[in-house]
Amino acid sequence: MLDRREFFKSLAMGASAVVLLPQLVACGSKAVNADPTAGADPLAIPTRPPADWDPIAFNKARGNAGAIPESYLPSINGPDGDTQHLGKHLPYIVPVEAGQMPQGMLAIMWGDPAKGYAKHPNAPKSEENPTGHWYNSIKIRKAVDGDAEEQESAYADWPGTGEQFVVFGGGDLSEDSGKNTIYIVGLPSDVSPGDTVRIHAHCLTHGEYVDFIQV
Ligand SMILES: [Fe+2]
Numbered sequence: 001m002l003d004r005r006e007f008f009k010s011l012a013m014g015a016s017a018v019v020l021l022p023q024l025v026a027c028g029s030k031a032v033n034a035d036p037t038a039g040a041d042p043l044a045i046p047t048r049p050p051a052d053w054d055p056i057a058f059n060k061a062r063g064n065a066g067a068i069p070e071s072y073l074p075s076i077n078g079p080d081g082d083t084q085h086l087g088k089h090l091p092y093i094v095p096v097e098a099g100q101m102p103q104g105m106l107a108i109m110w111g112d113p114a115k116g117y118a119k120h121p122n123a124p125k126s127e128e129n130p131t132g133h134w135y136n137s138i139k140i141r142k143a144v145d146g147d148a149e150e151q152e153s154a155y156a157d158w159p160g161t162g163e164q165f166v167v168f169g170g171g172d173l174s175e176d177s178g179k180n181t182i183y184i185v186g187l188p189s190d191v192s193p194g195d196t197v198r199i200h201a202h203c204l205t206h207g208e209y210v211d212f213i214q215v
Helices: 004-014 036-040 055-067 070-076 081-089
Strands: 018-020 023-030 091-093 105-110 135-142 148-154 165-167 181-186 196-203 207-214
Touching: 055 070, 055 081, 055 207, 070 081, 091 207, 105 135, 105 196, 135 181, 148 181
Parallel strands: 018 181
Antiparallel strands: 018 165, 023 148, 091 105, 105 181, 135 148, 135 196, 196 207
């Protein structure tokens, strides 16, 4: 395993994307959905993926129940809502060479083109969108019942002042509407390669999304 500095140095030499470094804001153990009546809450999220897990259907229902801003509901419920709006907000792991990631970190992007989803753009705060458009919070938890550590990575700004980012290959963070931004997220210490984790993330403009992926 490389340490974090060596990792970003190695990326700076070869790749053509941008890495956004998180601030790890929370690292503790807490029960999630320990309340047996939690199933009645339309905003509740499962600790493990059900056998029939369908992230598009789940996030559509939860979004309409309040997890997604009202202004975006016509888009997610529209004819291209699954691929252009819901799928666009689902995480996928970016292939990084084995041994290139620092221990305890994971590289993810949003909207997997391999599944036909639109790539999620990123944008700074502006007059048109004073809140900005990026993921400001990504929480990761091992997908198990009972108590588990949940690690939250927070992103205060995009593109930020420079210290949060590594631009590699001379690439520009804002190119292609920021769609090449890779988020490096912290993994809870109880997660091992091969485990399934729950990703519960918040897009500043479009609300909360939940999915499970194998790391
Ligand atoms: Fe978004």
